[in-house]
Amino acid sequence: MPLLFWQRLFYRLFGEQMFNFPLFRLLVLFFVIFQADAAEYAFITNQLDNSVSIIDVESQTVLKTITVVGKPAGVAVNPKQHQAYISTPEGGGFTVIDAQKFQVSNKIQGRGASLGIAVDVPGERIFLADWYENTVDVYSAETFQKIQTIHVGRSPSGMAVSPDNKWLYVANRMDDSLSQIDLSNYHLRNTTKTGLHPFGIVVSSDGSKIYTANVESDDVTVLQPNHLKRIKHIAVGARPYAVALALKDKRLFVTNQDDSTVSVIDTDTLAEIKQIEVGEKPEGISTAANDRYVYVANWMDGTVSVIDAEQLKVINTITVGEGSRAFGKFVMP
Numbered sequence: 001m002p003l004l005f006w007q008r009l010f011y012r013l014f015g016e017q018m019f020n021f022p023l024f025r026l027l028v029l030f031f032v033i034f035q036a037d038a039a040e041y042a043f044i045t046n047q048l049d050n051s052v053s054i055i056d057v058e059s060q061t062v063l064k065t066i067t068v069v070g071k072p073a074g075v076a077v078n079p080k081q082h083q084a085y086i087s088t089p090e091g092g093g094f095t096v097i098d099a100q101k102f103q104v105s106n107k108i109q110g111r112g113a114s115l116g117i118a119v120d121v122p123g124e125r126i127f128l129a130d131w132y133e134n135t136v137d138v139y140s141a142e143t144f145q146k147i148q149t150i151h152v153g154r155s156p157s158g159m160a161v162s163p164d165n166k167w168l169y170v171a172n173r174m175d176d177s178l179s180q181i182d183l184s185n186y187h188l189r190n191t192t193k194t195g196l197h198p199f200g201i202v203v204s205s206d207g208s209k210i211y212t213a214n215v216e217s218d219d220v221t222v223l224q225p226n227h228l229k230r231i232k233h234i235a236v237g238a239r240p241y242a243v244a245l246a247l248k249d250k251r252l253f254v255t256n257q258d259d260s261t262v263s264v265i266d267t268d269t270l271a272e273i274k275q276i277e278v279g280e281k282p283e284g285i286s287t288a289a290n291d292r293y294v295y296v297a298n299w300m301d302g303t304v305s306v307i308d309a310e311q312l313k314v315i316n317t318i319t320v321g322e323g324s325r326a327f328g329k330f331v332m333p
Helices: 003-019 022-038
Strands: 041-046 051-056 061-067 074-078 083-087 094-098 103-108 114-119 125-130 135-140 146-151 156-161 167-172 177-182 187-193 198-203 210-214 219-223 230-235 240-246 251-256 261-266 271-277 282-287 293-298 303-308 313-319 327-329
Touching: 041 074, 041 083, 041 282, 041 293, 061 103, 061 313, 074 125, 083 114, 114 156, 114 167, 114 327, 125 156, 135 156, 156 210, 156 327, 167 198, 177 198, 198 240, 210 240, 210 251, 219 240, 230 271, 251 282, 251 293, 261 282, 271 313
Parallel strands: 074 114, 074 327, 156 198, 240 282, 282 327
Antiparallel strands: 041 051, 051 061, 074 083, 083 094, 094 103, 114 125, 125 135, 135 146, 156 167, 167 177, 177 187, 198 210, 210 219, 219 230, 240 251, 251 261, 261 271, 282 293, 293 303, 303 313
């Protein structure tokens, strides 16, 4: 919760006389800092509203909605820097949100039309995919200076970093392929075919599997990191957009845009076990730190559906803004 909230709460509980003691104020500040570290937020891009809604994950309520110009789409969170990065396809580049003050702190100008965005494991580098330039730009999370430009396939979109921070995986939508980039030298190690028009990507917590949602072939491709070997194509709903893992990677959740559902895949059997109805045209999907609640941004409804990964049902619907998209990892622990 923001600092002002806790100040008001302690003032009401203990009164003006106690609140004015310097030592008491210091104790309140320590409590707020501890709570800020423990808090968890979801950053939802509302593309048609040019805004980002910030959801408190514990209360499942919108704390604040802030203006972000440029048709915000992609999201990456950086807990180490207490920042969220929002790609802005209209004009390129990305916007930096201070995740403690809930306000825009910087705007980085890009080139073409940025979409996918990701952060490395230590929180030191930001990766920005440019849809028209067919590149991934690498930025310092400290200075926001560009470090490197990496050429990949056509229309790069979703990206994910391996848990050991060795690899960056990039979905090349118009090439029907996945690229693997060596983060030690930014060289392209491998590119392999997936299903048709891959978009969202997620990597298992042990790095042994990569999952891509393939929009045009209505399936998910499962690959291994060594030589990007394809393990299986799993049929899901219509126009799958993005993917997220939950319950210690036992379940994979896939947003199906044209079915207004989320497919649930058992990652042991690699088979779909259920489709859950959510809002209309679900797109972005991300899992909370408890590994149980899965958040789904519904484009047409301007809502976020909350799925219980154990019960496999929607337990809440949160109203955000118009054109809620939230493409990427948007929940910050």
